[in-house]
Amino acid sequence: MKVSIIGAGTMGMMYAHNIAKIKGVQPAGVCDVDRERAERAAQLCQTSAYTSLEDLLAQEQPDVVCVCLPTHLHKDIVMTLAAKGIHIICEKPIALNLEDAREMQAACDQHGVRLFIGHVVRFFPNYRDAAQKVKDGVIGEAGVAHLKRFGSFPQGSDGWYHDRAKSGGVIMDLMIHDIDYARAIFGEVESVYAAISRSDQMEYAQVTLKFKNKRIATLSGYWGYPGPFTTEFEIAGEKGIIRFNSNETLSLNVKVQSKDQDLGERVQVPRSPMMYDPYYYELAHFIQCIREGTTPIVSAEDACKAVAIALAAEQSAELGKPVNMEVFS
Template identity: 50%
Template sequence: MKVAVIGCGTMGTVHARDLYKLPGIELTGVCDLDLKTAQSLAEGTAAQAFASFEEMMAEVEADVIHVCLPTYLHKEYVLKAADLGKHVICEKPIALNLADAEEMIAHCESRGVRLFVGHVVRFFPEYADLHTKIEAGVIGEPGIAHFKRIGSHPGMAKAWYNDEEKSGGILMDLMVHDIDFARWSFGEVKEVYAMSHRSQGKEYALVTLRFVNGTIANLEAHWGYPGAFTTSTEISGSAGILRSNSRDSGSLQLVRSTISRSALAGVQVPGSPSYHDPYYYELEHFLASIRNNNQSVVTARDAYHAIEIALAAKESARSGRPVQIASKGGVPV
């Protein structure tokens, strides 16, 4: 199967390198407005480099287009790829509003191509294990969950993150990971309450989700933390508690307030103690879903509902009031 990548920033680089490693996959092209960036990535992946999507598609063969562009460009290039009859993998969040997300899903369906959205947390072994244990009833009926996700501000590396009209801000770009995981684990959300604060170089959000099944989840996200990217999860149920913390492997920790040069070079990407990184397993799964015509563990409709909840959180933070979710049982109403 042949794949081409558009966007050679942090995520485009991670995904292109993983595609290059995947058996049975040929990375045919990488594209970025900065041709030197594309050429640098091409040198290590045996792909051809381009500065134009149209030029790339005229020169190389591809069964799948992987869109790793900034969020505000997702819709445009997903539609272009679908018009060419190509399956599409798109980075999360799917879009910045529900109308665009719906159009992207419908357009891909009308062109007979698959659309996958990179909610990669489902492919982190520790999160997959948490989900499996919840589904198996190890902790009984889930009651209260706490999620935390903190890291440096990506706007220090990529200016477009600072523009909420382009990135969606911390709720749409960072917390959407835990929103998707919580919905995957606990079902549909019926009410959202949120608080947020934004200042120079820092952004913080605290969101409470009330699920149809009675579970309550508190989600915390922070951009501007001076240390390593960190996540933690605690889920309590009627028969026990599950805990996971990405810092558990460490003992003594020193966090400095100064920002290193490496932090300015690119956006922080969370790691995982597995043989391959989770992005590799995500891509392997998506491409196998295309090859075998199987349903993916995360669908484009899941991605739609993740931003539906994130947008409700943004509205709640703005108004100071709880917001009811408009969809029931995963079907928009």
């Protein structure tokens, strides 16, 4: 299977690092308007560099293209690739508004191509293990979750992250990881309540999701954090709690109530040494879905719903009151 990459920034380089490692995949060109960046990524996966998508498509004739461009450029590229019958792996978020996201989804369906969106958190081992433990009832019926994602203010090549019309801001670009994950655990969202604080150097958002099954998740996202990139989550049920902090442990910490001890039993689920990173597993999974025609762990529909929730959060922050998700259905 011939796989190309368009966009050789941070994520494009991550894809280039992993793509040649996938069995049966042939790297088929890297495209970026910056030739130096394109050549650097192409060298990483031992393929050719291009500055024109048309030239790449004509010369390489890929089966799949990985779209690693700024969010505001996703739609036009996806629509072009879909019309040419090329499968697409696109970085998150799928689009900046729900109308564009749905058009992209419909175009891929119309032309019979697969559209995968890179909500990679589903492939991180600690998050995946926690989701499985919730599903298995290890902490009983999980009802409350809190998720945090803090990092420095990202620096795009042309400062596009600072332009909310291009990036969507901290909720759409960063917190959307945890929006997708919370929905994967608890199901469909009923209402959203949010607040945002921002300046030229930071943007902080606090979002509460109320789910149709009465579960609650609170999410915090922070651009401009002065410390190391940090992710945390707590998921609580009537029998215990699952906790993770990326700065404290590489293991998943599960505390389950014990009938014999007041403090309960501490169960460590170790993170096994990983031969590959989560981006590799995500790409390999999407490639497998194309080969076998199977349903992905995270679908284009999931990606559309994550965008809808992010937009509801933005509207809630603007209005200063909860927003019902029916408005975005």
